Amino acid sequence: MCDLVSFLVARDPSILAYNRGQLPKIKIQFDSLMESDDNSSASSSSSENKENQKEEDNKFLKVYLRIKGDSEEYKDIYEVNKNSLTCKKSDIIKKNYTFSKIFGPEVNQTEIFNYTAKSKLLSFINGKNSSLLTYGASGSGKTYTIVGTPEEPGLIPRSLEYIFGSITVEQKTPQITPLPDGFVKEIDPQMLFKLESKKAFIIKAIHIDQAAHIKTYKQMQARLSSEPIAEVEYKANASVSVWVCFSEIYNETLYDLLVPHVSKGIARPKLELGKTRDDNTYIKNLTILNVSNGLEAYQILQYGLQNLNYAATAINSHSSRSHCIFTIKLVQSSKNSDEVFISNFSFCDLAGSERLKKTLNLGDRLKESNKINTSLLVLGRCMENIKKCQQIKDRRLIPFRESKLTQLFQKALMGFERLEMIVNINPSRNMYDETIHVLNFSAIAKQIIIEEQLPKVARKRTRFSLLLENKEKDQRGNNCLKVNNVESTLFPKEKQRKKSYNSLNEEYHQLLLEKDSLIEYYEEQIDLEKDRVIEIYKDLLDKRQKRHNDELMRLKEEYERKCANVISISSDESDSEEEEDADEWEENKKNFKSYSRKELIKHIMTLEETLKEATEEGLYLRSEIERYREIYRNSVMQYAKEVEGCENVVFSQ
Numbered sequence: 001m002c003d004l005v006s007f008l009v010a011r012d013p014s015i016l017a018y019n020r021g022q023l024p025k026i027k028i029q030f031d032s033l034m035e036s037d038d039n040s041s042a043s044s045s046s047s048e049n050k051e052n053q054k055e056e057d058n059k060f061l062k063v064y065l066r067i068k069g070d071s072e073e074y075k076d077i078y079e080v081n082k083n084s085l086t087c088k089k090s091d092i093i094k095k096n097y098t099f100s101k102i103f104g105p106e107v108n109q110t111e112i113f114n115y116t117a118k119s120k121l122l123s124f125i126n127g128k129n130s131s132l133l134t135y136g137a138s139g140s141g142k143t144y145t146i147v148g149t150p151e152e153p154g155l156i157p158r159s160l161e162y163i164f165g166s167i168t169v170e171q172k173t174p175q176i177t178p179l180p181d182g183f184v185k186e187i188d189p190q191m192l193f194k195l196e197s198k199k200a201f202i203i204k205a206i207h208i209d210q211a212a213h214i215k216t217y218k219q220m221q222a223r224l225s226s227e228p229i230a231e232v233e234y235k236a237n238a239s240v241s242v243w244v245c246f247s248e249i250y251n252e253t254l255y256d257l258l259v260p261h262v263s264k265g266i267a268r269p270k271l272e273l274g275k276t277r278d279d280n281t282y283i284k285n286l287t288i289l290n291v292s293n294g295l296e297a298y299q300i301l302q303y304g305l306q307n308l309n310y311a312a313t314a315i316n317s318h319s320s321r322s323h324c325i326f327t328i329k330l331v332q333s334s335k336n337s338d339e340v341f342i343s344n345f346s347f348c349d350l351a352g353s354e355r356l357k358k359t360l361n362l363g364d365r366l367k368e369s370n371k372i373n374t375s376l377l378v379l380g381r382c383m384e385n386i387k388k389c390q391q392i393k394d395r396r397l398i399p400f401r402e403s404k405l406t407q408l409f410q411k412a413l414m415g416f417e418r419l420e421m422i423v424n425i426n427p428s429r430n431m432y433d434e435t436i437h438v439l440n441f442s443a444i445a446k447q448i449i450i451e452e453q454l455p456k457v458a459r460k461r462t463r464f465s466l467l468l469e470n471k472e473k474d475q476r477g478n479n480c481l482k483v484n485n486v487e488s489t490l491f492p493k494e495k496q497r498k499k500s501y502n503s504l505n506e507e508y509h510q511l512l513l514e515k516d517s518l519i520e521y522y523e524e525q526i527d528l529e530k531d532r533v534i535e536i537y538k539d540l541l542d543k544r545q546k547r548h549n550d551e552l553m554r555l556k557e558e559y560e561r562k563c564a565n566v567i568s569i570s571s572d573e574s575d576s577e578e579e580e581d582a583d584e585w586e587e588n589k590k591n592f593k594s595y596s597r598k599e600l601i602k603h604i605m606t607l608e609e610t611l612k613e614a615t616e617e618g619l620y621l622r623s624e625i626e627r628y629r630e631i632y633r634n635s636v637m638q639y640a641k642e643v644e645g646c647e648n649v650v651f652s653q
């Protein structure tokens, strides 16, 4: 095996393992590469106080804030004062947060790149590992910051252009390839064929129109070419190659974004995490491809983005449902020795933190949201514990193992590698609660101390020393086996107990996590249900109130009409009666408002009865009057005829 695979250098992928003394010298063409909080050039740091302040600031993890959206709208609720942000939803509750730097909506992609990634790229070319995370609520502009658009390229395309503009990459096929675990391997013809055909396949497989894509890229490149670069001087015998890999953590499972699409119904191959002897976590079997220019790297990035899990949520119509990690690897090797230096620059676009109530997610989306929130919760818990543990100098309590994301960024989070975080916020009023949640998280992150470690001098390895080392390793392995055997015969129960304790402990932590996310889920559901019931109840009350009012109006009109009729019928009754009725009417009118609906109906029925009786009485009286009138007429006519001798009598009406 050792004949075929030459492990030239078995290196710790963390920055500590690289011998910076051996790296190529860097000639910087511009002065203000290192950032300072007031964005002035390095000259401003001349005074001692400023130097100390800068040193103090550099100790902590850099957390930047980027505010998306309209430049005026957010000023109602947020106030930016240099590097601090005040949230003032109400006059009583005000919260204050400070950042390494705040970028308002007016700050463009170039400025963001210059301030955040540029100086780290120099360290990267110098052999240091760096990571840049974007964190924020869904739709707050994380992907825009990291990937951007062809018109407004983000940090990754700019970094690729910057790297390829700064270094001279060997155009010949590289002799060695980096492996996911930080080792390197000599490339044999079979492997070379595999790598080349995979890259060709990916470049061909991009769905978008190739010609249009290349044109857009060239336009972007032309735009970026006006920006300054760092020129690197290499020793004549150094060869440099650039490699990229792209992975995603979806529902707590790792996937390679550079493997071809699998047909529908067939599950994507899952990747596992591995650990090196130096306790570095890496993704096993991850595809790492060599790129010889920015265009190739950009095309591979586009291919990976096509494979990424996106879905529409109520907040963002194109929301990334996974954490995705794009890593650029720089392999620098000397032609005269076996020394190889690898540095990694990882960009991690975290899936948006979400409040379940806002996203209205159900089914698969809900499951995704739970997993996203759980891993972000673990990230927050890790940060909080790192802060505490850094004070008491004990790292055992940090729950890195509880999520894939924290395992992968363990070294960076502990401060052994350069790490920066860009917090994105959407300052609209309806996202206020999410924003506060995100800002609280960033406040914890900002307190993490970067522990500057002394660089280890890398041991120069020869094939002979490797052979010796492997032999030693074999012997150690055998010894270990013997010790293990003795141990297993002497303390089988102890071992068994320890094993089951560990697995129970792991299970317990898993359950705790599930409990947290379930509690959050049910709380959200209860809130939703409560809102829904209140809506229905309010609706019912409104309808009932309206019906009641209509009925009252109708009864009132009917009552007034009937009362008017009764008054007109009884108008010929005596004055005293009239007065009495009028009093009663006034009294009734006064009491009308205090009547209940039932009493009103009863009252009206009584009135109807009275009205009916009065009408009947009136008719009877009228017929009686007619009858008496007839009798009177007949008597008068009889008297006139017999006494007066008159034949005809005319009666006045």
Ligand SMILES: Nc1ncnc2c1ncn2[C@@H]1O[C@H](COP(=O)(O)OP(=O)(O)OP(=O)(O)O)[C@@H](O)[C@H]1O
Pocket (backbone or CB within 6 Å): 067, 068, 069, 105, 136, 137, 138, 139, 140, 141, 142, 143, 144, 145, 316, 318, 319, 320, 321, 350, 351, 352, 353, 424
């Ligand atoms: N600073 C900005 N200027 C202009 N447009 C922006 C800015 N930030 C974000 N956008 C736009 O807002 C929309 C949502 O942004 P983006 O997809 O980057 O959000 P996100 O935080 O990645 O969301 P998710 O976590 O749901 O994927 C996109 O259309 C993007 O182009």
